[in-house]
Amino acid sequence: MSEEKVDKTIKTIGVLTSGGDAPGMNAAVRAVVRVAISKGLKVVGVHKGYSGLITGDIQELTARDVSEKIQRGGTFLQTARCMEFMEDAGVKRGAEMCRVFGIDGLVVIGGDGSFKGAAKLASLGVNTIGIPGTIDLDIACTDYTIGFDTAVNTAMEAIDKIRDTSTSHERCSIVEVMGRDAGYIALWCGIVNGAEEIIIPEVKPDFDDIVKSVIQNKQRGKQHNLIIVAEGVGGSQELAKRIMDITGIETRVSILGYLQRGGSPTALDRMRASIMGAMAVELLVEGKSNRIVVYKDGAYGDVDIDEGLAMTKTLSSKEYDYSRLLETR
Numbered sequence: 187m188s189e190e191k192v193d194k195t196i197k198t199i200g201v202l203t204s205g206g207d208a209p210g211m212n213a214a215v216r217a218v219v220r221v222a223i224s225k226g227l228k229v230v231g232v233h234k235g236y237s238g239l240i241t242g243d244i245q246e247l248t249a250r251d252v253s254e255k256i257q258r259g260g261t262f263l264q265t266a267r268c269m270e271f272m273e274d275a276g277v278k279r280g281a282e283m284c285r286v287f288g289i290d291g292l293v294v295i296g297g298d299g300s301f302k303g304a305a306k307l308a309s310l311g312v313n314t315i316g317i318p319g320t321i322d323l324d325i326a327c328t329d330y331t332i333g334f335d336t337a338v339n340t341a342m343e344a345i346d347k348i349r350d351t352s353t354s355h356e357r358c359s360i361v362e363v364m365g366r367d368a369g370y371i372a373l374w375c376g377i378v379n380g381a382e383e384i385i386i387p388e389v390k391p392d393f394d395d396i397v398k399s400v401i402q403n404k405q406r407g408k409q410h411n412l413i414i415v416a417e418g419v420g421g422s423q424e425l426a427k428r429i430m431d432i433t434g435i436e437t438r439v440s441i442l443g444y445l446q447r448g449g450s451p452t453a454l455d456r457m458r459a460s461i462m463g464a465m466a467v468e469l470l471v472e473g474k475s476n477r478i479v480v481y482k483d484g485a486y487g488d489v490d491i492d493e494g495l496a497m498t499k500t501l502s503s504k505e506y507d508y509s510r511l512l513e514t515r
């Protein structure tokens with residue numbers, strides 16, 4: 187779909203967060219509110235993602251309402267995975283509610299799923315702008331997604347701690363990190379935590395080879411083995427059993443889970459979220475719709491939602507190849 191021009195002046199902007207929460211979403215909402223108000227616009231916050239749009243859980247946000255939010259994790263607007271919005275009737279209802287609340291433009295902060303919903307709203311005449319917000323970094327049209335940096339830093343600190351005790355006991359530690367079907371958190375943690383093995387969905391693992399490496403590392407005098415597994419591959423308990431059965435080396439599994447999604451956002455997440463929030467408002471004021479704000483090849487920009495959704499994300503082969511060299515030996 188090509189860029190759609192709107193023919194009316196934007197007076198009221200709505201903002202919602204959707205899908206899994208991510209640190210920095212609050213900073214993005216704050217930026218939307220502050221920049222919109224500075225341009226003389228009214229802003230309304232939609233609570234609980236598309237669920238709140240359908241039920242009309244919508245309230246005005248003033249500049250003060252977003253005070254003390256930039257440093258907070260989670261999303262104060264709350265979020266949801268709204269099954270009703272997957273149906274045409276749900277989207278139609280959402281578009282009607284935009285009209286009822288006078289929302290001329292809607293900023294949707296979320297991942298690919300949330301953008302699919304935003305594109306459908308745009309096709310029903312609601313001006314929408316997406317901001318990439320997910321810890322998974324799995325959005326093809328952008329190199330950056332709000333929350334990834336914080337999640338990786340949180341996971342890195344946790345894994346450093348696991349490494350300490352792993353070394354003390356000369357154990358093998360398997361740490362499973364989030365990322366849905368993508369291996370970015372695992373790849374980053376594998377490199378920044380100096381793991382011996384990284385297992386990600388993008389590369390078929392050779393488990394026999396991994397067990398061999400555990401044995402060789404022990405023979406080389408390594409006091410621990412750290413294996414990072416992406417949740418999209420999973421099977422950490424089975425792998426631990428296999429390693430213990432074959433090598434006799436004590437092996438423990440830690441699944442980091444939801445702690446990766448919480449916490450105060452890093453400077454990078456606050457920075458990018460603030461700029462992207464500001465850009466989303468400007469795009470709406472310029473009459474743009476059905477766009478995603480992106481950070482690509484070192485620059486901010488925006489792309490058509492449908493074109494963005496059609497792109498395929500590829501993991502950096504350079505980073506993965508170097509991670510293999512860094513693992514050795």
Ligand code: ADP
Nearest residue numbers: 205206267268271272296297298299300302303
């Ligand atoms: P993310 O936005 O992080 O990818 P989800 O895939 O869970 O997370 O999507 C978030 C929400 O976006 C869903 O719960 C649903 O309300 C909406 N959504 C997802 N896919 C679609 C779709 N194909 N059509 C309409 N809405 C969708």
Ligand code: F6P
Nearest residue numbers: 206320321322364365366417447
């Ligand atoms: O998309 C973010 C994410 O945390 C993924 O890494 C994970 O697979 C998923 O959300 C978990 O979703 P839920 O909160 O619905 O359990």
